Amino acid sequence: MNVPMAPALFIDNVSLFYGEKLALDKVSFTVSRGECVILLGPNGAGKSSLFSLITRLYDTREGAIEIAGFNLKRHSTKALGRLGVVFQQSTLDMDLSVERNLLYHADLHGLGRKLANTRICEELERQAMFERRHETVRQLNGGHRRRVEIARALLHKPDVLLLDEPTVGLDMPSRKAIVDYVHQLSTTQNIAVLWATHLVDEIFATDQLIILHKGIIRYQGSVQQLLETTAMPSVASAFQHLTKGEK
Amino acid sequence: MNPLHALRALRGVVTRELLRFVHQRERFVSALVRPLVWLFIFAAGFRSTLGLSPTPPYETYILYEDYITPGLVGMIQLFNGMQSSLSMVYDREMGNMRTLLVSPLPRWFLLVAKLLAGTLVSVLQAYAFLLVAWFYDVRAPIEGYLTLLPALVLAGLMLGALGLLLSSFIEQLENFAGVMNFVIFPMFFLSTALYPLWKLQESSQLLPVLAQYNPFSQAVELIRFALYGQFNAYACAYTLASLALFLSAAVIGYNPSKGMMQKKGGKQ
Structure with missing residues (x-):
């Protein structure tokens, strides 16, 4: 049961230090259901640190994070149960089959075997991976592994889907397929999507944008507003302008 | 925590651990070959040089192979505990650990589930070794193989918890060699696995004291007595206390707010 009217993801004044080094400085934003928010930042901007939080x-330690209205610190299990994650680095077990990897995730989320099998079929069919469910992950190429990771992240029907640079290392067709699919997800399944990337060509005109640089949010708003505010012709140049030439 | 959810998660963790064990046949073979080399070669060589007087649980003179067998069972569990630790560090480096850590269950439960899964594997390995030893004519009373089970579970849990604790400190796989040198070898050689305490007392005053306080010694004694249908209350209490200590420290080590990971800003 979700807390009514609460945003799917609420980040409030979150800071993070690695020793003396400030990694995130009073970061605040929200992501609503059905919304796709792109977290754009150069390497080292603090995107992965934010995802780790x-x-x-x-x-x-500083600030608060709520997922579907549940405070992550006080109600961590409820909050994490509403979160689907695709990490930058693959987290699949290479020696297990696709199906076995998904069953493991289903077990960790407390899904019964019957429901898990139904959802696994649904998600793999959506990703055109059903026929390959018995193959080990090691046998799949990078794009297919990513599809399995997205299927896995959606298995427990989360309110929020986090993707940390999920297209890194993929060829163009695989990248496009994933970008299109995830953008569809936010509207068709009413999921809040937070997509971290440093690639501006993954942004749709309808997306909300957060530009993070050196742990500080430099911009928050729509793509259109960004172009107007910065008076730049493209997102790429606006991004470059805001991050002072650092990509 | 919903009990049904917890049971399903436990099933998931145990199944994954068993599947990994089945897939890694060389791990099973090496887990079996290591103690068998000690039994077939080391024990045979030392049989004539080490005279063992009857001490509990043995009621008569025994062959060195009989004495060393419970120690080798403990060795299997010690190595398995460290293997679990190694696989935790590997999972953390490869990123697989995140799947477990971001699941909606308390950290302590996830660690206990990992621990139970690892213990199950070590118990299977121990019985496989005892089966081979049986054919080598190293035999305990039949009922001993049953009374051994709870002792193996407790010893396996304690040594697995030690492995978990170590894995929370080890940042990189390369650092694992240090565990071999500074944990496994001292624990094994400074224990009653290979020689009884009174033998150590003949040659040193300090070593038997250290061996007595070594949790691995107590785990071996628990196994030794259980294999002969007897219960060593002191060894059991010591092993239980060690388990509680190691597991609590491991839970703290993996706690995102108090653990080593946060302090290091390391990856999980």
Whole structure:
């Protein structure tokens, strides 16, 4: 049961230090259901650090994070149960089959075997991976592994889907397929999507945008507003302008 | 925590661990060959040089192979515990660990599930070794193989918890060699696995004291007595206390707010 009217993801004044080094400085934003928010930032901007906080790999010491209305610190299990994650680095077990990887995830989320099997069929069919469910992950190429990871992240029907640079290392057709699919997801399944990337060509005109640089949010708003505010002809040049030439 | 959810998660973790064990046949073979080399070669060589007087649980003179067998069972569990630790560090480096850590269950439960899964594997390995030893004529009373089970579970849990604790400190796979040198070898050689305490007392005053306080010694004694249908209350209590200590420290180590990971800003 979700907390009524709460945003799917609420980040409030979150800061993170690695020793003396400031990685995130008072970061605040929300992501609503049905919305696709692109977290754009050059390498080292703090995107992965923010994801580590949202997934509670690190504890939030300053600020607060709520997922579907549940405070991540106080109600971590409820909050994490509403989160689907695709990490930058593959987290699939290479020696297990696609199906076995998904069953493992279903077990960790407490899904019964019957429901899990139904959802696995649904998600793999959507990703055109059903026929390959018995193959080990090692046998799949990078694009197909990513599809399996997205299917896995959606298995428990999360409110929020986090994707941390999911297209890194993929060829153009695979990248396009994933970008299109995830953008569709936010509207067709009413999921809040937070997509971290440093590639401006993954942004749709309808997306909300957060530009993060050196742990500070430099811009928040729509693509259109960004172009108007910065008076730049493209997102790429606006991004370059805001991050002072650093890509 | 919903009990049904917890059971399903436990099933998932145990199944994954068993599948990995089945897929890694060389791991099973090496887990079996290591103690068998000690039994077939080391024990045979030392049989004539080490005279063992009857001490509990043995009621008469025994062959060195009989003495060393419970120690080798403990060795299997010690190595399995460290293997689990190694696989935790590997999973953390490869990123697989994140699947587990971001699941909607308390950290302590996830660690206990990992621990139970690892213990199950070590118990299977121990019985496989005892079966081979049986054919080598190293035999305990039949009922001993049954009374051994709870002792193996407790010893496996304790040594697995030690492995979990170590894995929370080890940042990189390369650092694991240090565990071999500074944990496994001292724990094994400074224990009653290969020689009884009174033998150590003949040659040193300090070593038997250290061996007595070594949790691995107590785990071996628990196994030794259980294999002969007897219960060593002191060894059991010591092993239980060690388990509680190691597991609590491991839970703290993996706690995102208090653990080593947060302090290091390391990856999980």
